Amino acid sequence: MAGYFVEKIHEDWSLDGLAEWCAINISCDKKMLFDSMKKAIQDSWKSTKKHNSNYFKYLQDLRGIKEKEAIRLAQIKSHETAQLAEIKSKTLQEHIVIVANCNKNIVNNLTTVERKRKKSTPNKDEELTPAENFLNRRACGYDSGSESEEKDETDDSDDCGEIINFKDFSFDECIDTCSGKRWCLNNGEKIRDTLIKITRQKIEEANQLAKVDEKIMSVIRLGLSSIIDLSSEVDEGMHTWFGDDWESLKAKVSEKICFEVKKFEGSILSDIIKIEELCASRRYWDARSYLLDKLKERPDDDKHRQVLKIYYYLIDMLLENPHSFINKEGENKNLTEIEYIMKVSSPILDIIFSNNYDILYLKWSETIPRLTVNKKIDLRVLSTDNNVDLSHSEFAYKATPVKVIEDRSKFIRTNKCILDIYLMHNLPEEAIENSTFYGLQSAGLEGQIFGIDLLDDGLYFSIEGPAYRFPAQLNDINSLRNSLEILYFLKENAIQKAKHFSHDNDNNITKILHSGKTTTKPEHRKFNFIKKTYFAPKDSMSNEIKTMYLRK
Numbered sequence: 073m074a075g076y077f078v079e080k081i082h083e084d085w086s087l088d089g090l091a092e093w094c095a096i097n098i099s100c101d102k103k104m105l106f107d108s109m110k111k112a113i114q115d116s117w118k119s120t121k122k123h124n125s126n127y128f129k130y131l132q133d134l135r136g137i138k139e140k141e142a143i144r145l146a147q148i149k150s151h152e153t154a155q156l157a158e159i160k161s162k163t164l165q166e167h168i169v170i171v172a173n174c175n176k177n178i179v180n181n182l183t184t185v186e187r188k189r190k191k192s193t194p195n196k197d198e199e200l201t202p203a204e205n206f207l208n209r210r211a212c213g214y215d216s217g218s219e220s221e222e223k224d225e226t227d228d229s230d231d232c233g234e235i236i237n238f239k240d241f242s243f244d245e246c247i248d249t250c251s252g253k254r255w256c257l258n259n260g261e262k263i264r265d266t267l268i269k270i271t272r273q274k275i276e277e278a279n280q281l282a283k284v285d286e287k288i289m290s291v292i293r294l295g296l297s298s299i300i301d302l303s304s305e306v307d308e309g310m311h312t313w314f315g316d317d318w319e320s321l322k323a324k325v326s327e328k329i330c331f332e333v334k335k336f337e338g339s340i341l342s343d344i345i346k347i348e349e350l351c352a353s354r355r356y357w358d359a360r361s362y363l364l365d366k367l368k369e370r371p372d373d374d375k376h377r378q379v380l381k382i383y384y385y386l387i388d389m390l391l392e393n394p395h396s397f398i399n400k401e402g403e404n405k406n407l408t409e410i411e412y413i414m415k416v417s418s419p420i421l422d423i424i425f426s427n428n429y430d431i432l433y434l435k436w437s438e439t440i441p442r443l444t445v446n447k448k449i450d451l452r453v454l455s456t457d458n459n460v461d462l463s464h465s466e467f468a469y470k471a472t473p474v475k476v477i478e479d480r481s482k483f484i485r486t487n488k489c490i491l492d493i494y495l496m497h498n499l500p501e502e503a504i505e506n507s508t509f510y511g512l513q514s515a516g517l518e519g520q521i522f523g524i525d526l527l528d529d530g531l532y533f534s535i536e537g538p539a540y541r542f543p544a545q546l547n548d549i550n551s552l553r554n555s556l557e558i559l560y561f562l563k564e565n566a567i568q569k570a571k572h573f574s575h576d577n578d579n580n581i582t583k584i585l586h587s588g589k590t591t592t593k594p595e596h597r598k599f600n601f602i603k604k605t606y607f608a609p610k611d612s613m614s615n616e617i618k619t620m621y622l623r624k
Contacts, residue, residue: 255324255528257317264298264531270313271295286474290481294534296606297485303522303536306477322535329508329523331537333561336553340376344553347383351549360387374427379556381423383549389415390546397517397544404516404544409469412516413450416542417467421451424559431456431570447486447607451512453562455570461490462566464511471515479513484534485605487511487524492602494569495526496594503572504596510537510565517542521558530603 287308304310350359363384435452453463466479508525521537540555
């Protein structure tokens, strides 16, 4: 056997070779055993080969089944998507028809009721001046602080619900004639006459346009409200109306509408400087600990405690989440208006006003004062005793040209409304001389304070004050000091207005006991200067923007 392996060492092994060797070298019994082993091995190889062949066949069949199943599922999903889209489209069409019919019925009902009312009741108010008309309404129980907070009121914060059809509009219906000594331009022309003349020209120009720009709409609305906006220096803005007189007019108004923002001083300033120094050296946690220790000491001064709370709140928030306002790439995060309000504006203003709720309070969330013709207001400051509005402010998530201009026009006019209400009360001379109403226009973390006042017979002026910015990161904490000084200026002026109401004896009890008697007319000079505020009529469900851009 050994000789066989030696001879076959370079040959390939096989079962046939093994059988040949066995036939030569071993007995028949052993040969039969080897033949049996050979057959078993051959059968095993054949079985394995057949099994492998079946396995690959089954694998291919399974892959084909899966592909067919995927195609079938895709077909089912596509069919279901098409059915769902068809159902949604049908439901939406039905909803639009229902809403349109409902709106049509509402308009018809309101028109019918108004027509009957006009036929049955003569309009005595048409014979009165705007101030006398409102005074008469106060005597009849229409409180100046009345409001509507219903969310189903027709309204659009950007005036999109207003109707303007300049071809049918009569200018003199909104603008009243005035008399007496007036403010004049350098050429001797009365400023109000110039305002009326150019507003009329802009209306005539708008009638010729197929598309009315929002800048034109803004100045027309303000002009119809007897307002000169001295911050209107955009293209087509009011600065183009007065030419070389513009800067001298701004200087004259700036003497009347003051923004004397008080700077922090004393222990408040010392603590702020310490915090700014710690943050400048990036010792943010030390700044937080310093504020916490100071708050535990509870300073006696309310304002001091409030300032410490605000700094602590912002530093703590930015330490917990450094990317609250800016992402890791250093870009501004895409936050909504309400997110900016909830994170910054609301907490800070709530702290600032927290110690004066017996005099005034804040009302957020787009409430609707009746006096502003259903215009929603983002933030209102109201007197606690009689719920009279003392300030209106507007907020946005981002400063875009259209949004800023629209909010500016609305913001100025609603503040004029509450200024008029204020001047219709019996007020001391001090209040009349300092009757400017202030409000905020904010976008994201940035903002600016504005003031409006009635300075001449039928002539209101609005002017911009200092701007402010809340810090988006801890390395910008220095911007907070100026921002807080401006917000405290707003608060202090609102408190002064609220305190002046104590001189007005026309309270709710007086109105009930003397309801049959004409309310005493205020004696101050500005009462007769008051003129109407323009808000486009609400007698149609059409959209003003659609009217502007689709006018034939």
